Amino acid sequence: MDNDKIDVNYVADLARLQLTDEEVERFSSQLNDIIGYVRQLEGLDVTGIEAMAHATPVYDIMRADESRPGNGTQCALANAPEKSTDQFRVTRVVES
Amino acid sequence: MSDSASRLSIVELQKDYRSGKRSPAEAVNDIIDSIQSRDEKLGAYISFDPEAALKEAEASDVNLPLGGVPIAIKDLINVEGQPCTCASRFLDSSYTSTYDATVITKLRRAGAIPLGRTNMDEFAMGSSSENSGLKPSANPWDIERVPGGSSGGSAICVASDTAIAALGSDTGGSIRQPASFCGCVGLKPTYGRVSRYGLVAFASSLDQIGPITKTSQDAALLLSVISGGDPRDSTALDADVPDYSNSLSGDVKGLRVGLPKEYFTSGIDPGVKTCIDDAISHLEKLGAEIVEVSLPHTEYAVATYYIIATAEASANLARFDGVRYGNRATSHDGILDHYRLSRAAGFGDEVKRRIILGTYVLSSGYNDAYYVRAQKVRTLIRNDFATAFSEVDVIVSPTAPTTAFKAGEKSSDPLQMYLADIFTIAANLAGICGASTPCGTVQSDTGTALPVGLQILGPHLSEGTVLRITDAFEKTTDWHRQRPPSQ
Numbered sequence: 001m002d003n004d005k006i007d008v009n010y011v012a013d014l015a016r017l018q019l020t021d022e023e024v025e026r027f028s029s030q031l032n033d034i035i036g037y038v039r040q041l042e043g044l045d046v047t048g049i050e051a052m053a054h055a056t057p058v059y060d061i062m063r064a065d066e067s068r069p070g071n072g073t074q075c076a077l078a079n080a081p082e083k084s085t086d087q088f089r090v091t092r093v094v095e096s
Numbered sequence: 097m098s099d100s101a102s103r104l105s106i107v108e109l110q111k112d113y114r115s116g117k118r119s120p121a122e123a124v125n126d127i128i129d130s131i132q133s134r135d136e137k138l139g140a141y142i143s144f145d146p147e148a149a150l151k152e153a154e155a156s157d158v159n160l161p162l163g164g165v166p167i168a169i170k171d172l173i174n175v176e177g178q179p180c181t182c183a184s185r186f187l188d189s190s191y192t193s194t195y196d197a198t199v200i201t202k203l204r205r206a207g208a209i210p211l212g213r214t215n216m217d218e219f220a221m222g223s224s225s226e227n228s229g230l231k232p233s234a235n236p237w238d239i240e241r242v243p244g245g246s247s248g249g250s251a252i253c254v255a256s257d258t259a260i261a262a263l264g265s266d267t268g269g270s271i272r273q274p275a276s277f278c279g280c281v282g283l284k285p286t287y288g289r290v291s292r293y294g295l296v297a298f299a300s301s302l303d304q305i306g307p308i309t310k311t312s313q314d315a316a317l318l319l320s321v322i323s324g325g326d327p328r329d330s331t332a333l334d335a336d337v338p339d340y341s342n343s344l345s346g347d348v349k350g351l352r353v354g355l356p357k358e359y360f361t362s363g364i365d366p367g368v369k370t371c372i373d374d375a376i377s378h379l380e381k382l383g384a385e386i387v388e389v390s391l392p393h394t395e396y397a398v399a400t401y402y403i404i405a406t407a408e409a410s411a412n413l414a415r416f417d418g419v420r421y422g423n424r425a426t427s428h429d430g431i432l433d434h435y436r437l438s439r440a441a442g443f444g445d446e447v448k449r450r451i452i453l454g455t456y457v458l459s460s461g462y463n464d465a466y467y468v469r470a471q472k473v474r475t476l477i478r479n480d481f482a483t484a485f486s487e488v489d490v491i492v493s494p495t496a497p498t499t500a501f502k503a504g505e506k507s508s509d510p511l512q513m514y515l516a517d518i519f520t521i522a523a524n525l526a527g528i529c530g531a532s533t534p535c536g537t538v539q540s541d542t543g544t545a546l547p548v549g550l551q552i553l554g555p556h557l558s559e560g561t562v563l564r565i566t567d568a569f570e571k572t573t574d575w576h577r578q579r580p581p582s583q
Contacts, residue, residue: 023445058331
């Protein structure tokens with residue numbers, strides 16, 4: 001990976017972010033600096049070390065399988081930018 | 097002004113309530129006055145609702161643990177009926193919380209009144225609060241300088257006496273570092289000590305809510321109320337919640353205090369170093385035993401953090417799609433364009449940078465080299481602390497290598513900004529607790545006095561010990577009582 005530079009346009013597309021040309025240029029330079037810095041971890045031998053996802057053990061927490069009130073439709077929709085017939089309005093995903 | 101309730105600590109305010117000297121409504125009115133007269137140039141608050149707070153004050157029971165005590169809330173914790181902007185244009189003016197975060201439920205049950213939503217770096221991403229997408233803020237000790245971040249507003253309002261106390265959140269130092277820069281007490285609890293339900297997630301394995309206060313006594317009171325398990329957060333620990341006030345004996349005799357040799361090598365501002373050396377001597381005089389310890393992977397902490405935190409952020413912020421809440425692009429060319437434009441218009445530079453970095457380190461071909469490797473180094477960092485805490489009760493260091501820096505000084509160089517978090521970040525990676533308390537001031541090049549914070553780190557669930565030390569320090573010094581000159 002020695003000569004890898006981040007392709008900001010490609011990654012921004014994965015992240016669903018529209019960037020201006022100016023942003024692409026500025027972020028490329030800043031992110032390459034940061035990536036250069038974080039690559040110092042490559043110098044560390046981590047053979048046999050367990051990867052840690054959480055600082056404390058995380059368990060599934062079980063509760064009785066009983067129905068209980070939720071927040072309800074109107075509450076869920078309260079902040080929707082667009083809604084109709086008690087549902088979120090989404091942008092069309094199939095070709096017409 | 098001199099008798100305004102806004103100048104008081106929680107403990108002092110409660111004394112006044114219980115002796116009949118003041119009522120909660122009078123105190124809330126004092127705080128509203130102080131915000132209206134002084135917050136314009138400081139920018140601690142994004143919004144506040146005086147009528148709602150007064151109504152709650154009139155109905156409050158001062159005999160409850162925090163009865164009638166107004167608490168300022170960082171603007172990424174949901175309070176039903178209030179905005180929750182996360183200092184982002186994405187949510188500004190378009191979002192109203194439909195539920196209370198667990199910490200708010202607990203505060204209400206204890207009689208407290210949420211009053212005011214505090215400014216911050218957008219989505220808690222930053223170390224100076226300059227990344228607020230909504231309004232600038234300033235350090236009350238020197239308005240040319242930053243308050244620190246990301247919980248900058250919570251530290252400003254406590255330091256400038258426009259709040260009694262506040263809640264912040266700490267993902268890599270976001271409570272302790274602004275507390276240090278503004279001269280307040282800040283506590284980051286052990287990961288899982290406090291429920292994160294209703295906290296807008298930045299990096300879920302690192303985030304913790306905690307208090308920013310005028311004294312460690314107040315931090316103990318608040319922590320006792322907001323801690324505990326929560327069926328709505330599987331990472332909230334079920335461990336017993338003690339009354340942390342009972343830990344504040346003032347006695348630190350025989351406690352073993354570790355100085356990590358890697359923290360005291362270079363890069364600490366000489367003025368800060370002098371304050372910390374004096375503070376360590378002071379702890380020794382109080383009877384603590386000072387021991388050198390080693391945290392050998394310290395130099396890797398910032399790199400590890402910025403891989404893990406951004407990876408988690410890129411996943412957490414995927415929910416901001418302009419469908420269920422927040423900014424929605426009105427003109428677009430299909431669904432992907434809808435997402436790209438809604439997000440581009442809503443997020444600021446630092447949030448975009450971190451989402452891109454996080455997406456990159458998780459992307460195909462890079463995941464193992466960056467993210468998984470960072471998780472392994474995180475294990476090494478946690479093990480460093482476990483070894484050190486087998487020898488000492490707590491670890492002491494500066495909270496930050498410098499005092500508050502000038503606005504704009506680091507904002508064009510994100511990497512320099514990240515390196516300012518060197519002493520606070522490892523605690524989040526290891527999941528341990530830590531506090532910052534004022535331990536001196538350093539004169540800036542323009543002649544202003546700037547506060548310095550002493551950081552005490554303790555093992556998992558040792559908040560009682562950490563607060564015992566900061567409280568003992570406060571009982572025998574007066575740095576925490578000093579106020580910015582204009583107050």
